Amino acid sequence: MRALKGLSLPHFRSILFILLLLSLEWKAGAQDWVRTGTNLGAARIRLAAADFNPSSADPQTATLKTTFDTTLYSDLNNAGIFDMVSKSMAPPLTPASPQQMNLAAWAAAPANAAMVAFGSFAVNGGQIAVYGWLFDAKNPESPQILGKQYNEAASQDNARLIAHRFADEIITRLGGGIPGIAETHIYFVAARGGNKEIWQMDYDGQGAHAVTHLGTISLSPRVSPNNDRIAFSSLGKQGWSIRMFSLVLGRPVSFNSPAGTTLSPAWSSDGAKLAFSAARSGDPEIFTSDANGGNLKQITTFKGPDVSPTWNPKTNAQIAWCSGRTGLPQIYMMDSDGTSVQRLTDGGYATSPSWSPNGQFLAFAWNRKYGPGAPGGQDIYIMDIASKRWTQLTHDEGRQDFPSWSPDGRHIVFQREKGGGSEIWTMLSDGTEQHRLTQSSGNSMPNWSWK
Amino acid sequence: MRTLQHRHFASLIAVATLTLAAGCHKKAVPPPPPPPPAATSPAPTASITVTPDTISPGGGAVLAWKTSDATDISIDGVGTVNAYGTQNVQPTESTTYHLVARGPGGSTDATARLTVNAAAPPQSTGETIDEQMFEQNVKPAFFDYDSYDIRPDAQTILAQDASFLAAHPTLKVVVGGYCDDRGSAEYNLALGENRANAAKQALVNGGIAPDRIRTVSYGKEKQFCSQANEQCWQLNRRAGFSLDR
Numbered sequence: 001m002r003a004l005k006g007l008s009l010p011h012f013r014s015i016l017f018i019l020l021l022l023s024l025e026w027k028a029g030a031q032d033w034v035r036t037g038t039n040l041g042a043a044r045i046r047l048a049a050a051d052f053n054p055s056s057a058d059p060q061t062a063t064l065k066t067t068f069d070t071t072l073y074s075d076l077n078n079a080g081i082f083d084m085v086s087k088s089m090a091p092p093l094t095p096a097s098p099q100q101m102n103l104a105a106w107a108a109a110p111a112n113a114a115m116v117a118f119g120s121f122a123v124n125g126g127q128i129a130v131y132g133w134l135f136d137a138k139n140p141e142s143p144q145i146l147g148k149q150y151n152e153a154a155s156q157d158n159a160r161l162i163a164h165r166f167a168d169e170i171i172t173r174l175g176g177g178i179p180g181i182a183e184t185h186i187y188f189v190a191a192r193g194g195n196k197e198i199w200q201m202d203y204d205g206q207g208a209h210a211v212t213h214l215g216t217i218s219l220s221p222r223v224s225p226n227n228d229r230i231a232f233s234s235l236g237k238q239g240w241s242i243r244m245f246s247l248v249l250g251r252p253v254s255f256n257s258p259a260g261t262t263l264s265p266a267w268s269s270d271g272a273k274l275a276f277s278a279a280r281s282g283d284p285e286i287f288t289s290d291a292n293g294g295n296l297k298q299i300t301t302f303k304g305p306d307v308s309p310t311w312n313p314k315t316n317a318q319i320a321w322c323s324g325r326t327g328l329p330q331i332y333m334m335d336s337d338g339t340s341v342q343r344l345t346d347g348g349y350a351t352s353p354s355w356s357p358n359g360q361f362l363a364f365a366w367n368r369k370y371g372p373g374a375p376g377g378q379d380i381y382i383m384d385i386a387s388k389r390w391t392q393l394t395h396d397e398g399r400q401d402f403p404s405w406s407p408d409g410r411h412i413v414f415q416r417e418k419g420g421g422s423e424i425w426t427m428l429s430d431g432t433e434q435h436r437l438t439q440s441s442g443n444s445m446p447n448w449s450w451k
Numbered sequence: 452m453r454t455l456q457h458r459h460f461a462s463l464i465a466v467a468t469l470t471l472a473a474g475c476h477k478k479a480v481p482p483p484p485p486p487p488p489a490a491t492s493p494a495p496t497a498s499i500t501v502t503p504d505t506i507s508p509g510g511g512a513v514l515a516w517k518t519s520d521a522t523d524i525s526i527d528g529v530g531t532v533n534a535y536g537t538q539n540v541q542p543t544e545s546t547t548y549h550l551v552a553r554g555p556g557g558s559t560d561a562t563a564r565l566t567v568n569a570a571a572p573p574q575s576t577g578e579t580i581d582e583q584m585f586e587q588n589v590k591p592a593f594f595d596y597d598s599y600d601i602r603p604d605a606q607t608i609l610a611q612d613a614s615f616l617a618a619h620p621t622l623k624v625v626v627g628g629y630c631d632d633r634g635s636a637e638y639n640l641a642l643g644e645n646r647a648n649a650a651k652q653a654l655v656n657g658g659i660a661p662d663r664i665r666t667v668s669y670g671k672e673k674q675f676c677s678q679a680n681e682q683c684w685q686l687n688r689r690a691g692f693s694l695d696r
Contacts, residue, residue, distance in 0.1 A: 196672075217672050220637060233640075239667045240640065261644045261668050264637045277641055282648030282666065284641040304599075305641030322638055324645075328597055329638045349597075351635035365635060401635055445636065 040080055040410055040430055045174055048085035048106055048113035049073045052130070053096035056122035060154055064128060065121045067159040072117070074204060075167030075182040080410045080428045081175045085111045096120035098133060098144065107137040114138060115145070117170055128154050132166045134173070146173060160206060178408045185449045186404075186413055187211070187221040187230055188424055191442030198232050198245065203406070203448070205424075205437035212245055212252070220264045224271050224291075225450045229253070231265035231274060242276055242293075256293030267291075268336075269313035269450070275299075275321075275336075277307040286321050288336065299338030305329070308352055311336070314359030320344070322351045331364055333385070344383060352402045356409050356429075360384060363393075363403035363412055363429075380414050382429065393431035404448045405429070413437070413446040492556035495521035499550045501540070501563040507620050507660065511541045512565050514548055521552035521559075542567060568620070580619060582694065588615040589624065591691040592650050596684075597634075599645035601653050605690075609650060612692065613657030620663075623695040626650050628668045629675070631684035636670060643668030650690030665695050 051069045054061050077084045089110045095101040095118050106113045119132035134146035146169055152158035164182035171180030181203050190199040190210065198221045201208035211230065212218055218234040230245045241257035242265045261279040268274070272291055277284045278298075286300040286309050300306045302325035312318040320333045331350045334341045348368035355362055362385060367378040378399040383390040394400045398418030405412055413426045421441035427434040499516040506512055517535035518524050525531045527549040529538060540546075545567045551560045589612045592605035601609065616622055628647030630639035647666035655661050676683040 219640075219672075235667075235672075238665075261640070261666075263640050277637075279641070279644045279648075279668075282644065282651070284644050305638055305645055307641040308635075308637045322635075324597070324638065324642065329635070349634065351638045399633075 040428060042081070042176075044081060044083040046085065046112055046114040047076060047082040047170075047174075048090050048111055048116045049076055050090065050106075050116060050118035051087075051094050052119050052121040052132075053094040053100075054122070055096055055120040056124055058123040058154075061121070061123045064123060064154060064156065064159040067156055068121055068128075068130070068163045071160045071163035071204075072167055075164055075180070076117070076170060078182075078204065078411075078426075078433075079167070079171045079175065079180060080433070081171070085113050094118070097131065098135070101133075101135060101143075103135060103137050103140050103143060115174065117166070123154050126154050128152050128158055128162060130162050130166070134170050146170065157207065160202070164202075175408075178410075179451070181406050181408050181411065181448075184407060184451065185223070185227075186424065186437070186446050187223050187449070188438075188446040189219055189221065189444045190438075190440075191422075191444070198230060199443075201437065203426075208438065211247070214252075218243075220445060221447050222265050222267055223247075223447060223449050224267055225269055226271055227449060227451065231255070231267065233263045233265065233276075242274075256289075258287065258289075258293075258296055264308045266309045266311055266319075268311045268316040270316060273311075273316070273336075275309035275311060275319055277305075277309070277321075286319065286338075288319075297337075299334070299336070300341075310353050310355045310362075312355050312359050313357055320353040320355060320362055322353060331362065331383075333362075344385070344388060349378070354403050354405055354412075356382075356405050357407055358409050360386070361429075363405060365399075365401040365403065365414075366390075366392075367399075380412065380431075382412075391431075393427065393429075394434070402445045404446050406448045407450050411448075413448050415444045415446060417444075492554070493520045494556040495519060495552045495554040495559050497521065497524070497550055497552040497559050497561045499526070499548060499561045499563045501548060501565045504564065505566045505568065507568050508543060509541075509621070510567075510662075511539055514538045514540050514563065516550050516561070518550075518552040520556055521554040523553040524550065526550045540565065580622060580694070585622075585692075585694055588612075589692045591689040592653075593685060594646055594688045594690070596631075596688065597642070599628075599642060599649045601649055605650075606653065609653040610657055613654050613659055616654065616659050616663070617657075623663045623665070624692050625665045625667055625695040626654075627673070627691045627693070628666065628670075629673060629687055629689050629691060630669075630671045631687040632671045632674055632677075633684065634671065636672070640668050640670035640672075643670045646688075646690050 049072050054065050076082055091105045106116045114137055116135045116137055122129045130150040132148045135143040136145055150162040152162055167182040168180030184203045185200055186203055187200050189196050195215055196217045197210050198212040198218050199208055200211050214234060216235050218232050221230050221232045223230050228248050232243060233240050234243045240261045240263055242262045244253050244255040246253045258278045259280055263277040265274050265276040273288055275288045278287045285298055285306050287296055287298050289296045302323055304324040306323045309319045309321040317336055319336050322329045323332050328349045329351050331344045331353050332341060333344055348366055350364055350366045353362045353364040361382045363382045365378050366381045379392055379394040380400045380403045381390050381392050398416055401415045403412045403414040410429055411426055412429050416423055416425045422444050423436050424438045424443050424446045425434055425436050497518040501512050501514050503512055515537045546565050548563045590608050592608045626647045628643030630643050647668055651664045651666050654664055675686050
């Protein structure tokens with residue numbers, strides 16, 4: 001207090017007040033802008049998903065319907081834009097059709113639903129038949145928003161598939177026109193028995209299975225924008241090359257990978273071009289090529305590692321990537337011909353950039369206190385590119401890496417290494433609602449499909 | 452008798468006129484063709500190169516030559532060849548390629564010398580090197596955190612590695628670039644590439660032919676130990692060698 005003796009008390013108080021105001025203002029500001037552009041900040045719609053009415057005597061009906069009901073609820077809950085009426089708050093009603101729907105019961109407490117999804121689920125002659133409706137509880141005169149029907153062969157997978165489709169219809173209709181992600185997939189790397197292969201799972205972690213069976217180390221899967229191929233890098237006899245796996249044909253297809261270590265392929269959003277790291281002369285640089293590998297162009301010339309490019313999917317006119325040109329890796333951005341290079345991170349250890357679908361944000365992994373001997377706290381951050389302001393999304397122990405945006409821009413999938421094991425997690429793009437998607441350990445490098 | 456005299460006289464005058472004409476106006480009569488000149492055809496030119504100009508036993512090189520104004524071109528030890536071309540050669544000892552080009556304008560020649568390095572004397576244990584002996588003599592070089600610079604201790608190790616490889620010139624090696632398990636998989640693959648190439652460059656500077664050294668990055672995919680301490684992390688930050696079969 002000796003040093004402050006010269007200041008008068010009111011003067012001191014006003015400085016303190018200003019400092020307090022600034023710190024509050026900064027904190028509020030850092031949270032606010034994260035929400036815009038994703039509908040995450042818009043007031044959530046209170047939605048009830050009724051258990052569907054079992055409308056057949058077939059013995060499969062009960063189990064398949066349970067799968068359907070659970071999946072539908074989960075998809076709507078995951079969307080990030082609904083305040084779901086929990087099943088315990090919902091009236092114990094299973095209306096099979098609009099004639100059986102009692103909207104007043106759903107609109108009243110404790111449900112207080114603004115919207116209700118309901119319908120019938122039947123299994124007849126080996127086929128699932130679903131009729132689903134979405135009703136506006138605030139508009140009893142003319143409540144119908146959606147009326148849909150679905151038919152698929154009876155199986156657990158198809159019970160989930162129909163739920164995903166219906167959920168996406170609801171999400172797209174009520175979520176400002178951004179398509180739902182319930183039918184999207186996540187590609188990732190699974191370490192099994194000394195090798196690493198590319199796997200696929202539904203966006204909610206269901207149905208995980210191996211795609212490649214190359215018996216080596218394959219990394220960095222990136223599915224093409226039209227879902228027909230996965231580009232990835234794989235360790236062959238002569239080193240790392242970029243390979244393509246056709247999801248249509250179910251086997252690898254040829255790709256003209258340049259000589260030398262080639263890594264981290266990334267698709268432009270029109271599927272026409274790839275960017276990747278290639279070390280033709282021993283120093284990894286960023287290259288672009290056509291989707292078949294032709295028209296190869298080198299676009300960086302920095303000493304040191306250059307890797308992990310990502311295109312601005314809105315324009316395909318910019319690429320962000322990770323460069324070790326000044327020492328510890330930092331995130332940079334340039335035009336897709338290599339001009340106008342800008343550095344985006346100001347220190348620490350920053351890697352694995354992923355560009356948001358609306359072109360506005362980069363998600364990346366950052367350890368801001370990195371250095372020899374430091375315990376390592378690598379978290380997922382997002383940065384607003386125009387202002388360079390960033391927000392930290394994860395605060396856990398362990399190492400987070402390889403964030404990948406969902407196509408609705410509302411979710412980010414990432415890798416979390418904790419206690420020796422590595423799993424894939426998902427969260428909303430404001431860092432809330434983190435759930436684990438995999439459980440067998442050795443899972444890494446997730447990539448969210450474009451649709 | 453008189454007409455004969457007239458005719459005779461007329462032809463005499465004609466001949467005389469012609470002769471006079473020929474004598475006064477040389478231009479009017481085409482000159483006889485000149486004898487063939489001693490050297491008006493262009494002389495042939497020739498050049499020949501061999502790339503590289505030094506090889507190890509068993510290695511190959513490319514002979515390249517071009518000539519002009521020559522109709523008969525031959526290279527000693529190769530035979531008659533076209534006016535220009537290339538040829539792969541794989542001699543077992545040093546050879547001088549002598550090209551002779553002959554043409555109507557004369558002949559010329561050119562030479563290129565290919566040196567074949569003498570093979571090292573065979574080791575007392577035989578020509579083959581086993582893995583254990585290799586590992587004892589060709590040691591890994593270690594790197595600082597996030598660096599691919601060759602430190603002084605690494606430089607010493609790499610110089611020793613280069614000596615061993617020079618003494619066993621038939622050996623080929625693979626240099627693996629490795630990283631500790633902190634940090635990001637993709638970045639570490641790129642850093643491992645830089646490390647492998649830095650070690651390769653150090654060997655090349657030490658006199659080892661680049662075609663004997665192949666590089667592979669393992670990033671952090673292959674670990675030599677698993678403890679979370681600096682000692683283990685340092686052990687993983689390396690350029691390591693193995694025999695390339």
